[in-house]
Amino acid sequence: MNRIRAVVRSIEAHEALHRITLDAGEERFVVITLELADEYRVGASVDISFKSTHVALARSLKGELTISNRLEAVVAGVRRSRLLAEIDLRSRAGSFTSLITVDALERTGIQEGDRVTALMKASDLYLSRIREA
Amino acid sequence: MMLxxxxxxQLFxxxxxxxxxxxLEIPKGxxxxxxxxxxxxxTTFLRILAGLTSPEEGFLQVDGRVWFQGREGRRPRINLKPQQRRAGFVFQGYALFPHMSVMQNLLYAANDRDMAEKLMEMTGLGNLRDVKPAQLSGGQKQRVALARSLMQQPELLLLDEPLSALDETMKSVLQDELLKIHRELGITILIVTHDSSEIFKLCDRVLLFEKGRVVADKTPRELFVERATTQKFAFKGEILELKSFDAIxxxxxxxxxxxxxxxxxxxERxxxxxxxxxxxxxxxxxxxxRRFEHHDFDFSRL
Incomplete structure (x- = not known):
């Protein structure tokens, strides 16, 4: 599971639904979730978590996209297997990985050192409160 | 305040x-x-309320009337006997008198035929009045135990895992009947249960006990749905097998x-x-x- 440390910037509620914006480094994230416990409030430190399978990658991205979260990242490593490849990424918000098909890897020509855009839907990210040890 | x-x-x-x-304070109804x-x-907590066990010290008041008041090492100033407390009690075991019919079991608790008729009607026992417990199913026995506990028109109904011995279908039917009784009689109910869906369906409050203390006092929704993470779909489990292939x-x-x-x-691997x-x-x-279909494997068959 990928984890990125962030601070809650704003919370917008509509009945049980919440849209939360967060700051991580200089990057902005948006998360959509149902009921929110009281401890998630503006200024709280949280971890944004997401699976590698929920991260899409784009090279030379152009045009309009509905995906709320896009992160500029550098490819730090490519571990290619037969059907799938695990891509290590570094961004201003932190490091994370993306799991993509080898077909997609070949089609996009992504390789180590490339600049890419990582794309995550707001409903694929979840939050957990950081507990002080 | 009801309670x-x-x-x-002291417990061992x-x-x-x-x-x-x-x-604790528990409001009426x-x-x-x-x-x-x-x-x-x-269970000890419920037995203290019913007067079946006495605490070392403390204070217990129900609807303005003191049921227990006492200090450590002294004889309690007030300690009402179980029959003086207006509390009904139902256990997991049915504890019916085997030689008495359904009607006689109810009348033993209070000799009030009108009340017995009303409660048998309410719990669907109307045509079983002359039947002895041995001929009843588990669900029917528990209905009799429930009706009997209500004969003295208690203010407080104490249920100790009353449905845990029943199968899922019967459990669900009795949960609905319990809600109906609660609605019609407006009685205050405390129920010991481990069943999360039962808690969610029946209860407006959960007291979570751990080593004799109440460690959580919340609504079922707060306890079950509003979790520490924003994941709503989370289950505790145990890892049985780990495998690696391709890139996963x-x-x-x-x-x-x-x-x-x-x-x-x-x-994670x-x-x-x-x-x-x-x-x-x-x-x-x-x-x-999606709807469960006959080709889906039902683990409850095991």
Whole structure:
């Protein structure tokens, strides 16, 4: 599971639904979730978590996209297997990985050192409160 | 305030002695779940309310009337006998008189034929009035026990795992009947249960006991749905198998009697071992839902 440390910037509620914006480094994230416990409030430190399978990658991205979260990242490593490849990424918000098909890897020509855009839907990210040890 | 209970009682547990200590107020007319692991003091708590066990010290008041008041090491100033307390009690076992009919079992609690007729009607026992307990099913026996506990028109109904011996279908029917009785009689109910769906369906409040103390006092929704993470779909399980192939890794996890397979990443693969207790979860947005079909495997058949 990928984890990125962030601070809650704003919370917008509509009945049980919440849209939360967060700051991580200089990057902005948006998360959509149902009921929110009281401890998630503006200024709280949280971890944004997401699976590698929920991260899409784009090279030379152009045009309009509905995906709320896009992160500029550098490819730090490519571990290619037969059907799938695990891509290590570094961004201003932190490091994370993306799991993509080898077909997609070949089609996009992504390789180590490339600049890419990582794309995550707001409903694929979840939050957990950081507990002080 | 219906119930004020501020008591202390020494208990002897398998992992050492501890004391049951409560400081609670429960308003009139609700259904409160009493939950927590075995040996955490739940049944003792109910027995203290019913007057079947006395605390070392404390204060118990129901609807303005003091049922118990006492200080450590002295004879209690007030300690009403069980029959002086307006509390009905139903246990997991049915505790019916085997030689008496359904009607006689009810009349033994209070000689009030009109009340007995009304309660038999309410619990669907109308045409079983002359039947002896041995001829009744588990669900019917528990209905008789419930009706009998209501004969003296208690203010407080204490239920100690009343439905845990019944199958899922019968359980669901009796839950609906309990809600109906609660609606019609407006009685205050405390129910010991481990069943989360029962708590969610019946109760407006949950007291979670641990080693004699109430460690959580919340609504079922707060306890079950508003979790520490924003994942709404999370279950505790145990890892049974870990595998690696291609660029991924998988874990087979047992959740209750169900087995599921989850894709994990290489970092997780490195830190997990077979037998580890884990929580598998996802957001409420991700799971899909469809009707159960005959070709789906039903783990409850095992």
């Amino acid at each position: 004020v209970v501020n008591v202390r009682k 547990g398998a992992e050492g002695d501890f004391s049951l200590t409560t400081d 609700g259904i409160t779940a009493v939950a927590g692991p075995s040996g955490s003091g739940k 890794h998988t874990a087979v996890v047992a959740i209750g009697n169900n087995l599921v397979e989850v894709v994990i990443d290489s970092h 490195g830190s997990l071992r077979i037998g580890d207790k884990v929580v598998i979860g996802t957001k409420a947005f991700n799971p899909t839902i």
